[in-house]
Structures are given as C-alpha cells and as structure tokens.
Amino acid sequence: MGVLTGFFIAALAAVATFGKQEMDDPMPGEPPVRLEHTINTETYYENLSRRRFLSFLFGYMAFLTLVLYVVGYVYLITDKYWLSEAAPSWRPTVSGFSGASTCSPWRTCYRTRSLAFSI
Numbered sequence: 001m002g003v004l005t006g007f008f009i010a011a012l013a014a015v016a017t018f019g020k021q022e023m024d025d026p027m028p029g030e031p032p033v034r035l036e037h038t039i040n041t042e043t044y045y046e047n048l049s050r051r052r053f054l055s056f057l058f059g060y061m062a063f064l065t066l067v068l069y070v071v072g073y074v075y076l077i078t079d080k081y082w083l084s085e086a087a088p089s090w091r092p093t094v095s096g097f098s099g100a101s102t103c104s105p106w107r108t109c110y111r112t113r114s115l116a117f118s119i
Contacts, residue, residue, distance in 0.1 A: 002069055008062035015054040023051040 015023070026047035027033045033053070037044040 005062055005065045005069060008058050008065060012055060012058035012062060015051060015058060018051070023054075024049050027053060 027050055033048045034045045035048055037046065
C-alpha cells in the first residue's frame with residue numbers, strides 16, 4: 001500500500017509539471033465537464049482542464065491509499081498489543097496436541113486426529 005501512495009504522488013507531480021499546452025485545454029464532452037462553485041447565492045461554472053482533472057484524481061488516490069495504509073498499520077499495532085491480550089477467544093484457535101479444546105461456545109469445533117480446529 002505504501003508503494004501505491006508513492007506512485008500516485010509521483011504521478012501527481014508528473015501531471016502537474018507536464019509542459020504540453022494540451023493539458024490546459026478544457027476536457028471534451030457533451031455537456032462539458034465543469035466544476036460548480038457556489039459563493040453566497042451565486043453559482044459559477046468552470047470548465048475542467050485535463051491537468052486539473054488528473055491532479056484531482058491522483059491527489060485523491062494518494063490521499064486514500066495513505067489513509068488506508070495508516071489505518072491498516074494502526075490495526076496491526078492494536079491487534080498485536082491490545083486485542084490479542086484483551087480477547088484471545090475472539091479468534092479461531094487451534095489447540096495443541098493435548099486433547100483440550102479451546103473453542104468458544106458459539107463456534108463449532110471439529111477434531112481431526114489429535115488437533116482440534118475451530119471454525
């Protein structure tokens with residue numbers, strides 16, 4: 001996920017600094033692609049250029065992947081240090097070679113040979 005964030009930031013930088021004039025032309029389409037701005041009670045419309053559209057796109061994707069990366073990292077840290085000790089019975093477990101089962105009441109346990117698997 002971190003690699004995608006870097007890719008989208010690099011793509012954003014490339015699009016923002018690309019030197020062709022065609023990037024600043026309005027995007028084609030019928031009706032044209034426009035941005036709507038409302039100031040007080042007046043509404044203004046602005047034609048969207050390719051450069052601005054791609055900047056919005058890559059900026060949004062970079063932000064989204066960065067947020068997902070941070071949320072995933074926070075979950076891993078939380079799971080490792082807090083959830084594992086606070087509620088060890090929340091996860092499916094495989095008991096060792098002793099015959100004891102560690103299955104919780106709402107799970108169905110199956111035994112194969114000397115291992116008990118919780119599903």
